[in-house]
Amino acid sequence: PALGLITSSLTYHAPSQIAAAIKSHAEEQQLQVSVAMPKGAEYEALQAVLNEFRAQNIRGVIANLPLESTLAEQLARENDDLACLFLDVPPETDVSCVRFDHQDGSGACVKHLWELGHRQFGLLAGPAESISARLRLGCWRETLHQFGVSNAITAWGDWSASSGWAKTFELIHANPRISAIIVANDQMALGVLSALAQLKRSGANAVSVTGYDDTADSLFFQPALTTVAQDFDLLGKRAVEIVTSLMAQSSSPQKILKLLPTRLIIRESTY
Ligand code: IPT
Known part of the structure; x- marks a missing residue:
């Protein structure tokens, strides 16, 4: 027996760690994992992947x-012979889903920086077509609004370190008094730290930075990154558990919804 995994580009750290976790937890159950990495996320391309999985006798898809x-x-409706589990869909979606709670982590970043005395913020979101990027940005803005901050400046990156690097110059140019940049993932935060070093923003001019993901490398960024940890191994474990239980349900399967917590890890990049 086998599972199918349709994933975002594995060049990004988070999806590759999630895929590794799914693969190892599936293997514990003697399940092979077939991986598809479609270029676009259009209906036709995804339906073609599902047909390919079906031809391989796969009955559970993450x-x-x-x-x-x-x-x-x-997709779930038209492929109801497959157990489909989604990891990156909006909260109100009527499908089986396991995902991280974006609210606790995103809110905690803003609160942490506010308590340190920051009042001028730059927000570096992920790509607009990403659900999680929009959820994180929405939550930062909402929490800032609760603190009465209305002048935060937003830029949109593409999850890569190079976009983080380039967008930092735009943010700092738009408001040189920015003292904290809240970033939607660790890879972009790496680029932000590099740009700030290049701009010689240290000492009294230093800018605090928060990331998101807590990928294994973030502890070794210079300075060590304050970030929101998402436990990708746990996500992979739960995803395999849920998809196999969906596969075991015979008629009129119940939708399963599981929310996983995130938590703020405070290191040296915020002061
Ligand atoms: C999300 C990561 O947080 C982000 O860094 C990026 O890699 C993105 O995936 C790629 O799609 S995590 C996802 C389960 C929402």
Whole structure:
């Protein structure tokens, strides 16, 4: 027996760690994992992947790529012979889903920086087509609003370190008084730290930076990165558990919804 995994590009740290976790937890259950990494997330391309999985006799599919509600619901409905589990869909989506709670981690970043005395913020979001990028940004803005901050400046990156590097110059140019940059993932935060070093923003001019993911390398960034930990191994474990239990349900399967916690890890990049 085998599982299918449809994933975002494995060049990014988070999806590759999630895929590794799914693979190792599936192997514990003697399940092989067939991986598909479609270029786009259009209906036709995804349906072709599902047909390919079906031809390989796969009956359980985990989808870790950003999908809008209507598309995820359509795919699940039209492929109800497959147990489909989604990891990156909007909260209101009517499908089986296991995902991280974006609210606690994103809110905790803002609160932590506010308590340190920061009042001028730059926000570096992930790509607009990413569900999790929009959820994190929405939550930062909401929490800032609760603190009465209305002048935060937003830039959008593409999850890569190079976009983090480039967008830092835009943010600092738009408001040189920014004292904290809240970043939607660790890879972009790496680029932000590099740009700030290049801009010689240290000492009294230093800018605090928070990341998101807590990938294994973040502890070794210079300075060690304050970030929101998402436990990718736990996500992989739960995803395999849930998809196999969906596969075991015979008629009219119940939708399963599981929310995993995130937590702020405070290191040296915030002061
Ligand atoms: C999300 C990561 O937080 C982000 O860094 C990026 O890698 C993205 O995936 C790629 O799609 S985690 C995902 C389960 C929402």
